[in-house]
Amino acid sequence: MKKVMMKGVEAIGEAAIKAGCRNYFGYPITPQSELTEYMARRLPEVGGSFLQAESEVAAVNMLYGASSVGKRVMTSTSSPGFSLMQEGISYIACAQLPAVFVNVVRGGPGLGDIQPSQGDYFQATKGGGHGDYRLIVLSPSTVQEATELTLLAFDLADKYRNPVLIFADGLLGQMMEPVAFEEKEITYDNSHWALTGSKNRPPRQVTSFNIDPYGLEKMNIELQKKYRQVEANETRYEEFLIEDADILIVAHGTVGRIAKSVVRMAREEGLKIGLFRPITLYPYPYDALSKAAQEKSLVLTVEMSSGQMLEDVKLAVCGKTKIEFYGRMAGVVPTPEEIFTHLKTLIRGQ
Amino acid sequence: MEFTAVYKMPDSLSKKPFTYCPGCHHGIVHRLVAEVIDELGIREKTIIVAPVGCSVFAYEFFNTDGTVAPHGRATAVATGMKRARPDLVVFTYQGDGDLAAIGTAETIHTANRGERVTTIFINNAIYGMTGGQMAPTTLLGMKTTTSPYGRSPEREGYPVHMCEILKELKGVAFLARTKVTTPKDVLTTKKYIKKAFLAQTKDIGYGLVEVLSTCPTNWGMPPIKAMQWLEQNMVVEYPLGVFVDKVGEEK
Structure with a gap:
């Protein structure tokens, strides 16, 4: 084409x-x-x-x-x-x-x-x-x-x-x-x-x-x-390098794309990070995310909001995996670097 | 012996009994619109857009395809229909709250674009369905449930004259104000309604007929007295007549 x-x-x-x-x-x-x-x-x-x-x-x-x-x-x-x-x-x-x-x-x-x-x-x-x-x-x-x-x-x-x-x-x-x-x-x-x-x-x-x-x-x-x-x-989502991942990032839209860069950066440093990206926000891929989050040590939700999708992530994960949130609001776009830095801080705290 | 029907229910009415109060003029106007649709032979390509208000069920009373728009948005819905299917005939049926308060912007811009749609505007100077609140067309001094001390220009402003506003807009092809209190008025109103539809079917522009109407229930008057009150008060405030006519006389 x-x-x-x-x-x-x-x-x-x-x-x-x-x-x-x-x-x-x-x-x-x-x-x-x-x-x-x-x-x-x-x-x-x-x-x-x-x-x-x-x-x-x-x-x-x-x-x-x-x-x-x-x-x-x-x-x-x-x-x-x-x-x-x-x-x-x-x-x-x-x-x-x-x-x-x-x-x-x-x-x-x-x-x-x-x-x-x-x-x-x-x-x-x-x-x-x-x-x-x-x-x-x-x-x-x-x-x-x-x-x-x-x-x-x-x-x-x-x-x-x-x-x-x-x-x-x-x-x-x-x-x-x-x-x-x-x-x-x-x-x-x-x-x-x-x-x-x-x-x-x-x-x-x-x-x-x-x-x-x-x-x-x-x-x-x-x-x-x-x-x-x-x-x-009609539930749709993308999974990126999640099978061997220890930590899962959940992000959609533009932030999903930025998070993909974070996953690549992390992989270069040997950190096993994967991405779960919902494509349909309704219907939300609760079952797929629930499955993807199983046996991960951490789920990090990243959004350009105060944590609105975070509520659906919590519903999907249902308390089985620890969830953290990183968000920027009001039109500020997070960079891959700042998300990665935040992620490393979380890893050190584990 | 052979019989000829000289008077019957128009084909364009659905035969569902009207739900309007005794003495209300909606029934007369519905019938006139249906007669015009019959006479123009357009029933099978006509769509009614009903409003929110007493005539919210209007789309069930006509034997045509129909819908009901959000409050005030009938002419926007009609615009969408007509832009997508210019071959259809689309008319809105709206009250004074719908057309002249919450839907003022849609009314003015639909008229200004000269949308090929037709509007029947029932002005009874009050909100009927919600129980007798002040309308933009409520007369000065008139008591309603939300102007219990009488409408005062200092507090509530003046009655809105839609025909006088719309006549300045170049997209308007037919515009008239009328009433249906006497047989002569009924015949005149039918003529106006026909012209408002012809403005659309002849691809000239927007057509609107404002019908001064009674609301005996919310005016708190028996039907005959309501007719007299309309003649003595509403006609004084809202002069009758044709404001715009680019349709011309029928041959």
Whole structure:
């Protein structure tokens, strides 16, 4: 496959087009505006429709509309904008509409800054909006992986009729790397449920509304059944040099990539360190991590947050292995050297 | 003997009984919209976007595909549908809280973009479903559960006139304010609704019809008195008429 140099967010945009997405709605926000700009440029070239919304609130509801008529749709934003979309995401999830979201996470809380962060982990994986719903959350660590996960995101969104989130950060979004796109025929057909006009069939409704609590509970039970299927079928992770490892680092996304460098540095010094990198943040690879952490002397969780994924690591490890945490917040990216230094301090203390 | 039907339920209504209060004007307006859809022959490509409010169930009353949008976002949802499927006919049905308070930004920008969608705007100067709270269109001096001493301009500001705001936007192709308190008004309203749909189907721009309506339950009046109150108070505050018409007369 031919490789081209692309910025992370633009590669995600091109992957969306390759996935058959022809409808994009979004609102500019740093550090992802290049994706919005890319779609503005590219979509008309492929017969698609780009619309700059008046707000993220409007954008997410435009997504709802375009998805409900059966089309593949995407929006992208960064943390404060993603907060504004939460109500709409809850509606989309309950109405069982496929839609792909990209959150290029930046430092927070509040207005925060525009540097890379993973501080929206709770929002992405534990709700964000109201009610009992789940987002499928994919966390790429390279530009190449971001393109592959974007293609996957559209397939998963259609397969499960559920919103899917690409959880990126400013580092991944802004860096340029060589990428290759898999050329494949894209076909999808949502005509069996979409609002296409009631020609030759009874009218259909797409709704997240049911005034009868027993009826709404039934809708909820359907959603939960679907989430159990997602958990059984779609959990993804990468294991790197874990078999002989004595210590396991757990990190996702950009930090997962940095941690890989730490593992290599440690191996050069003869330290047996391995990496467990969750790719799906929901469904979280609890079982695989539980297994990977067995008989290790230490699990070190590293994040660009105060320790949000740490809670899932604790659930997975379940007290069987000692867990330590190293995190930087607010847009500060940890270097491999500082993580390695911290790791060596922990080893000396053992 | 042969009989000809001269009056029947429009095909575009689902025949599900309305859930509206006695004397409420939603029923009349629903029927008019359905008659227009029938007459334009667009039922099989029309989608209704219902709002949050008393007409939250509107999508169950029409014999068309439909959905219900988050509060205030009906025109954003309609925009998404229309951008993805320009061949469909999409209309929103919204109340004053939905369209003129929480959804003001969506209303203005949808109109300004000239989205090929149609909006039926029910202005009854009060929040109906939540139980009679102040609306952006509540009249000065009018008592509601959240303006119990009467709406005062110092405290709550002035009633919002959406048609007068929207008429300045170049994307608007048809814009009118009407009422349905007399048979003549009902016929005029139907004509306006038809034009608001034609603005869309003829690819001219955004169409909106504001219908001044009663809420006997939350106004605390019997239906006839509510009609009189609407004539004597709401029509004074909100002048009726056509604000924008780029559709022209039907041949």
